[in-house]
Amino acid sequence: MRNEDIEGSEDDEMSSSAQRGGQSYGPVVTQDSDPVVLEMKVKSRQPTREESMSSDRGANGARGESKLELFGFDSLVNILGLKSMTGEQISVPTTPRNNEDGSAAEEHQKASSGVKLGTMMGVFIPCLQNILGIIYYIRFSWIVGIAGISESLMLVALCGLCTFLTAVSLSAIATNGAMKVKSRQPTREESMSSDRGANGARGESKLELFGFDSLVNILGLKSMTGEQISVPTTPRNNEDGSAAEEHLKASSSVKLGTMMGVFIPCLQNILGIIYYIRFSWIVGIAGISESLMLVALCGLCTFLTAVSLSAIATNGAMKGGGPYYLIGRALGPEVGVSIGLCFFLGNAVAGAMYVLGAVETFLSAVPEAGIFRETVTKVNGTEVAEPITTPSLHDLQIYGIVVTIVLVIIVFGGVKIINKVAPVFLLPVLFSLICIFLGILLARRDNPVAGVTGLSSKSFSDNWSSNYQKTNDAGIPDPDGNRYWNFNALVGLFFPAVTGIMAGSNRSASLKDTQRSIPKGTLAATLTTTFMYLISVFLFGSVATREKLYTDRLLSATIAWPSSTIIYVGIILSTLGAALQSLTGAPRLLAAIANDNILPVLNYFKVPDNSEPHIATLFTALLCIGCVIIGNLDLISPTITMFYLLCYAGVNLSCFLLDLLDAPSWRPRWKFHHWSASLFGACLCIVIMFLISWSFTVVSLALVSLIYYYVCLKGKAGNWGDGFKSAYFQLALRSLRSLGANNVHPKNWYPIPLIFCRPWGKLPENVPCHPKLADFANCMKKKGRGMSIFVSILDGDYHKCAEDAKSARKQLAAYTDYRRCESVAEIIVAPSMSDGFRGIVQTMGLGNLKPNIVVIRYPEIWRRENLTEIPATFVSMINDCIVANKAVVIVKGLDEWPNEYQRQYGTIDLYWIVRDGGLMLLLSQLLLTKQMFESCKIRVFCAAEEDSDAEELKTDVKKFLYDLRMQAEVIVISMKTWDNKDSASSPQDESVEAFAAAKGRIKNYLTEMQTKAEKEGKPMMADGKKVVVNEQQVDKFLYTTLKLNSTIMNNSRMAAVVLVSLPPPPVNHPSYFYMEYMDLLVENVPRILIVRGYRKDVVTLFT
Template identity: 30%
Template sequence: MAETGPAPRRFGTFAGVFTPTTLTILGVILFLRFGDIMGQAGVLRGMAIVLGAQTVTLLTSFSLSAIATNTPVKGGGAYFLISRTLGVEFGGGIGLFLYLAQATSVALYVLGFTESFLGAFPSLGWDSRLVASCVNLGVFLCVFAGAGWTIRLQYGILAVLVLAVLSFFAGALPLASLHTLAANLHPAYGKGSGFFPLFALFFPAVTGIMAGVNMSGDLADPGRSIPVGTFTAIAFTGSVYVGMGLLLSAVLPQGELLSRGFVVRELALVPGLVNAGVFAATLSSALGSMMGAPRVLQAFARDRVLPRLAPFARGSGKTQEPRLATLLTFLIAQGALLLGDLDAVAPVITLFFLVTYATLNLACFLEGVTRNPSFRPRFRWHHWSLSLLGTLECLGLMAFLSPLWSLLCLLALGGTMVLIGRAEILATWGDLTSGLAFQRARASLIRLEKEKYHPKNWRPSILALSGGAWNRNHLAEYACCLASGRGVVSLAQVLLGDVETLGTHREEAERLLRKHIRENGLCAFPVVVAEEDLGRGMKTLLQCHGLGGVRPNTVLLGWSEDPKRRETFFQTLRLARRMGKSILVLRYDQTRSREEGIVPEGPLSVWWTDPQNGSLMLLLAHLLRQNPLWRDHPLRILLTPPPQADRESLVTGMQGRLEKARIDGEIEVLPTEDPEETLSRTLANPGLLLIGFAPPEEEEEEEAFLARMASLLALPGDLLLVCHAGHASLEA
């Protein structure tokens, strides 16, 4: 997905971050619900609620600042930061949740304004839903006109809000009493209330840290403005909440805090200023959310994560205002207004934001703990332990607030991520998942290097000398089936020519091989080397391919009738044998009919001639049958002793081996003086036959080896010649 150009940026720290963040935090909860919260929770638990919520936002702000100073920040706020860190699936899932949380927050603030307005003018007798709808429409029109107009409007709102807070302090401070404060230390919960329900009601008050971040596309210097503006706003608003909470508890007994309603206005020096302040606070918070939510949706749509949202990517005017996304936000907020009230909407928003904060902290924690070299934030006060603490705190609070709804929320997030993942969207930005996978692989490789090898831990690590796999795809498919998801398969190709001049061709060949692997659904890795001749290329592969404990332990070749390749073929066999690799040679019968892909009709047969090669043949046959396409093929163990041999003891011994190996198979004894001729008659409907062999150790032995193999190669069906290096054990 191509990145779109950034929208024009013009706002500084104060206008773009501090102002919207402060106005959203000092909102509806402060004036309409804070007195009730302090009355029920008491001073100690009330301060714990305030400090606990502030701790969540503070820890999240550390993570937010680290990520914001580590990458060029464009429009989309927290969605942009998460998607460019955790990747398209995580970013897409959180983007939708964050957008819905912001859009629903508009309804929360509009409901708060409506409640305060009708409380201030009870004689009007207007319908609350009608007032809320009109206010929502007014907020929409202000934002629809453009962010610049809204920002200028918020300067005046901030001034009124500060005057309202000062009016409260001026009126309440002379009435404060330490005796009253001491009497209000402990909680007086109402019916159905408690610490966590009150926390859920209060928490939306501090979610305003996203208001500034969501303006990231309109900031002149987001890497500086986001940390400075966010922390300044948290410090300022935190002081206001602590001060107001202590003053409320020091002026009125708990019973009066609960019963006197709009207590902040009653205690203010100039009550009219508090009315104006609460109007300003609720309207500014609604404006901030109505500005931020569409920008999240616009950024999400521009990434084309979900094609149906593409119309919302469009911007209007020079500043690329997301007007269509703003219209949708208005409609979602209007729907929430018609369905809920303030106390019902707040806990839902709390869960949405906790999920977003947990994910943001998780992103920063994983970037730090995996030591990603590209994670170099200029924000100096970050450490991955703070992000981990923030993640755990968010998840813990979700579990305490509502285990069921938290679980459903996380399941919905997971479902969205799966849906986006199945769409196989190719993102042009990096993500954390690849870095995390690298770190896990690194740790596992180091551990494997330290571990002492034991046959119990043997897994097939197959180097398939398939050349251009599209020419011999059967070899690649057999290699993957033999690994059966338990081992590692590498498909190797040798480019012939001068190494210095084949660099570009080698990269292109590897790209084509990787494309072939992807299109055919093969679980394999491509490896291409350039050498002057085929023999030297094979030596390079056998000696250098692999890393630590995942170096190939098995080499798979195709049998070739081409005399020109005979010398290279035998050189490869000898080199693999001397390097302690097990050897598999596949003779693919192209005349046989196939059910699907490489799978032939007929049973899977193992010709047991010696325990050394036989143990690997049984293991490979067992692994083949773990594949769905091979599962219904019966496994036969063919014994071809001389006619005078003790048949019963042979069967008993073989059954004992199978029992120890925990492998099921049918034993078939074929007494004969001519095993090849007997096998030819027995394999009337062959599938795959595994045969043990010993490759020639010297060039002088090659002709004799070919003569011995001639009768075997005349057998019908697919043949897999197996030479075991001794690493695997049936009894392990």
């Protein structure tokens, strides 16, 4: 953007004020209506500067005749001792100078009007149904055989412990509020028309005094006459307003209780393929002891996660996405998307596991169905000598692909068909469990099987300890096998048998009482399945020999009563049902992530409301088929375990963070939770991941980290009210309190510039701030560290301009972000510029985070436009900064300020005249850190008094700069050269002309004001004060500024930037005089920073 496009021509800069939202950004007319009248008096002594000038005279002695008194501070000669740098305090002059929409409750009331499920049918039964899976039927006995009763007990205990801890964490999360669903966001007009239609002439209500809907309307209660009041559905800020509508839609359907809504779905998901076809084998290889440990460990993990889930799920309404929604709203969109995608992958891979389990069971039950010849495995060198038949790998692949395609076709039929088919898969699961336990108790006495001993103490003792060894792909012990099993590997194999605790929370919209059903149903299903696994360890370890447990992975079917066919059918139906649920849930999870508009790359999977995610389903099917082609359930199961453990760790961490922060919004109905339990559950999940495979864990965490980084880099920011925001808030408060209100040590001093965007002149409406001011703000921060505050003042009444101020603040904030300024944008509405500025310098900031430097553009146009109000405003702003103890940086030549691509050469010249705490030195060093000025060198010009030793002053300054670790060339300017008329270093003719011109303008101004005051019969006043000016003093100020300007022009005409000390406004001089002094000081200098410190050291000599 060119400067001409921003400022226009200099001549019309103040011709009109820019309008923004109907409000003017133009200059403000001063409130003083009295004309400026001066009395020309000559006095023998210097007029006082009230207490501040007397303080200066006390510090400097009889310095009233000093030519540097214009600058108001100690001369450089007196302060080069820099006693304040060594610990002595320098006295400071103390002279004063002039969101949430109310419809949520109503929606929740309506949602509760439908039929709801209780704890048993809504939570317990669904959890139990999900936990008891195919592993128990076709692998549990084999696990007992290969692990032994002892290690099988350890295995079950370990996995059960994991799920138990997860369930505890889940319960804590789930009881922290109602759950939301996603729907269309109603427009404001629809909401208001709905309110009007329901309430009629509500303007006659006696409660209209309060300005909002009455409590009856908000809560959705019936009116006194029995008429139902409509629910306002205005969305909350920064939240998807569709939640209300979907919540209402969901409430119109039949609601489920705890048993059918949570317990049964969780039970169906937990009881999967691992229990049926791997659990007995796990008991065989791990033994009873370690199998108990295994079940306890995994069960504890899921139990703690269920407790955390219960707490989060009962702390508010939930939308679609299940654990993704919970984690994302607790840990932020970055973590939520990262873990949500991993959970999606886990569900997709789980579908392949269930398909392979069903196909393996089918081929074991019907060997004739194999297309290829069955593989015959002969085991030599072990106690198992008979031939063992296993399904062919190619058969598993072919049938698996076919089954996956059929399931995908069913999924494409819609969720209604799936809901109708789902109950068909539940009853065989429960019936098959009964048959298995009856078969174990009866031990097939009517038809004994080799290796099945019935419940025997000898088998129990033989299978108590573990017997880890190598096996082939069929799980048969083989000294030359390619897979060695140990406890860690069995954890990875068994853990999917305890997953499925999220099934109840995913159906929150269909529950009668979410905050009651989810904790009870989920925890009941977790504890039920864990207890059943523990009992199964003892039963499988006591009913068969270790050899039978090794070799018969479908031992659950072998010993089932009355026939193994029932178990085969139950296994196949349960696994196909679980696969169907995975292929249904995974695409919807991916679509939920895509619909949040966090990652643009996922936009292909977005779907409209109430539509089927067909593209996401196809993508899930491809992933599932790819895993089916692997053809080995033992390799797929650990992969699923990793993804589920990551999700459970995220749930536990979410509950831990929310519980630890204990924000006012954290009010879960589920009270049986603690941050330590959630933290232990999260740590347990990570420990189990490392137990299974440290390399796989590193890869999984790296995958999550990459997704997290990609979301941070490419994702769109979302304000979800996540726990990290609350953590940042509390950390900010703690940091602010730790900073205190004491003075900041120079080593910890950071520039916090307060930048006034448009104090003089106009800018185009679409440019709320001069772009070069943004560039200059970045130059005041080292490597981006620090904070800038951009402020603009709107003239007018706050009540009338409040909305305009809000929109202007958003525009200014967006603009500073576009200019890559780490800043805060504020808009102030005030009757005048002076009033607004005075309020800002007093109140802006908190504690030690208040702005310490005020950056103002020099009003170069005041004389051309004849704007007499600018001098008064300018002087008032400088005086306010001095009283508020703020440093001031006035930028002259802002249009010529370089951007980051315009490299500058030459020097950065400092005219260090008075003590400023080292602010000018620090600013020059900060400029050198920027690419545009890194090729420049610093020169320091020091003004020496007439009676001082210039060489000694130069030596002292060099030593001081050396101690400050700053490299600069030091040049001393003596006052004698300023008064030497014969000196060729200054253009005397031009100086005399400028001096005479300025003096003439001041004299004319005085004459006009005096004549006007005499006509009106008023005393001579300027800026509300009586004017008392010594003509000789005015000449002295004019001469000093003129000579300093001549020195700058002689030495720094080609400098990249010039920094000079800012003289404070004289107390009894009109603001017009001060503008004349300043114009003489900066005349013809293209780029200059006029700096005034605040007598606080910002640099230090010490480490």
